[in-house]
Amino acid sequence: MNPENYLYLATILFAIGSVGVLVRRNAIVVFMCVELMLNASNLAFVSFARLNGNIDGQVVAFFVMVVAAAEVVIGLAVIVTIFRTRRSASVDDPNLLKL
């Protein structure tokens, strides 16, 4: 097997995650799909670290994980705040600025 297959897998997972962000209406599921995209990019980083024979890719993937954790905390806090005022977790409902 060619190690490039890991990159193809990462690409497929990234594309699936982007479909979820574009199509799903539940804000929490949209967030999960963003996490899936970040995970796919992490897989690509680890694969490149292996392909190039140095550890830097893994360190970058580690930092991506930390940033993803921070993003999840803030994102879910925003979702909870919107839910408290609008009683809904759908991304269609906060449309107050719509004409």
Added chain:
Amino acid sequence: MIELLSTVPPTSTGEAVAFWFLAPIAVIAAVMILVSRKAVHSALWMATTMIVLAVLFVMQGGIFLGVVQVVVYTGAVMMLFLFVLMLVGVDASDSFVETLRAQRVAGILLALGLGGMLVAGISRATFPAAPGVGAANDLAGGHVQAIAQAIFTRYVFTFEVVSVLLITAAVGAMALTHKELLTPRKPHAELSVERVRGEHPTPYPSPGVYAQHNAVDTPALLPDGTASEASVPDELRRQGTVRYTELEAARDQESDGGAPR
């Protein structure tokens, strides 16, 4: 010797078998995140994908990263997701009504285009012969040592910035979910004075426990046979979900023509 090494297949048979076993699981779980109607099911499929990805990290020499993936993602992040799902309401299943016309088709087409472009780019690139991270590990005296050396020397500034980001995120989450009190909070001394000097110093009667119901939504019966309003929580009475016993309901119907209480 080097020439010989670069001509042999770069992965072992075991790794190939594991990859072709795990990759379909990851892709199927990722698709199931999309098509699950309930958000909890999506969360469980998400956890599946993350565990599979952790195994793939370990297979490629990222042992530390694989462990961190399990601890941080399947441990902390997924628990946070499930926590918020419980807070927001598990039953809130997604509506599949399109608010923008043809948005779903357009989204899938765009993602297919993105995936196709990335796959085409990767397939045209030439990669090094995949030496693996073993040499880098040996140089530092171990895998975790190698990662620590990289984080605390070359990437130390990034590390500091990321720590500031984490603290900011924690403070931000607390500020965002902070709830404003509508009325000032009463101190305990004031509460106790209110209780003793008020009209009901003794504890309220407990809700009814009968042969047919054993729940807080059934009021206790007073000696004269009427239901005691004080024995059910205010919130239930506001929601109108208080259950009266059959005796009480029949008595009600006789007296005021069956008006629900």
